Amino acid sequence: MREVAIIGVGMTRFGELWDQGIRDMFAEAALKAMADANVDKIDSLYVGCMSSGLYTYQEHIASVMTDYMGQRGIPAARVESACASGSVAIRSAFMEVASGMSDIVMAGGVEKMWDIEDGTFVLATASDQEYEAYTGVTFPGLYAMMARAYMHQYGLTREELAQVPIKNHKHSVHNPNAQYPFEMDMKTVLTSSMVADPLRLMDCSPITDGAAAVILCPMEMAKQFVKNPVKIKAIGAATGPIALHDHKDLTRLDAVRLAGERAYKMAGLKPSDISFAEVHDCFSIAEIIVAEELGFFDYGKGGKAIANGEATYGGKIVINSSGGLKAKGHPVGATGVAQVIEAVEQLRGTAGKRQVENAKYGMTQNMGGSGGSSVVHILEAQ
């Protein structure tokens, strides 16, 4: 297997992008990534997208994108794993480069979520239709049950839970691509609208339009294009039960633990080697459970550790330096790719005021639904 590097990254701003259609957003991200990588042609493309059909009535988007970005003729495919679609696109591109089949491969992600009224219905198609969506439960509802169980089992207070979005919003202020780059205090979180008890508006990732793209090539070729390649050291992927009632414990996410174990094994690393992680904080409770499953904190200790400043600058590990899904935004199919872009910027040393000092290894963790799938990447500075 060949070693694989990321040589270019590009993304749109995340937010309500009323003046751009799905193809405009993707082309913007793709062309920025190609310019960053100093390439004018790619050999192959993977597009991560959860639901372009329901959100924009456009399927077959890999062909749409190759055409619109000026790469007509290349092989291209869309990949889908709900909110983890972008990371699965990177995994597919990694395998194509590592195998020797292609040299310059783009992995991108896109979602246009603001153009329809009933976006909650679309998101719920990634839960169990027969047992969950059909009965009316939504993702905020499912994660609310996880939050209740965790608070009950481990004595986490509502105020401690609020420290997750407070931290991520603080980080987002320095991210020019973030949807909601503002700081907020405890009162703002605790008085925001109730969405699904105990989760309030400020515990929830938002509805977001956006696209992101990265360009992969063999490590041995990377320096022909750029001075600052970043190595994809390892990728772990796993599936888990799609329905929450099939989780052995509501406070655990088996797919995240398995994906993390596989990534650590492939990299020959352990949690303490990782300087920063971009994790899937779709709701406040998710960041806590994920941080425990990835081994950064013991089970039941993550919530209090994050509340005590262990997941920000000067703590044990910096989690979600970008602002995370909560503040940067969560255009579901693009999220995993944007997480990798933050990791690349950190490892290149170009993250500006978000920079984590002396980082050699960074991790990203992306998740589909309430743990039905997860992908973990470990990246290494060169």
Ligand code: COA
């Ligand atoms: N963080 C900060 N501000 C937010 C926000 C968020 N997550 N979501 C909305 N806002 C702001 C809006 O900008 C708006 O402000 P304004 O009145 O000044 O314009 C206000 O809050 C109300 O926004 P609105 O879009 O009307 O909220 P909503 O009630 O329709 O939707 C949620 C809020 C939380 C229900 C919706 O964002 C949601 O479903 N999020 C979860 C998405 C999800 O499940 N993703 C998949 C995860 S697995």
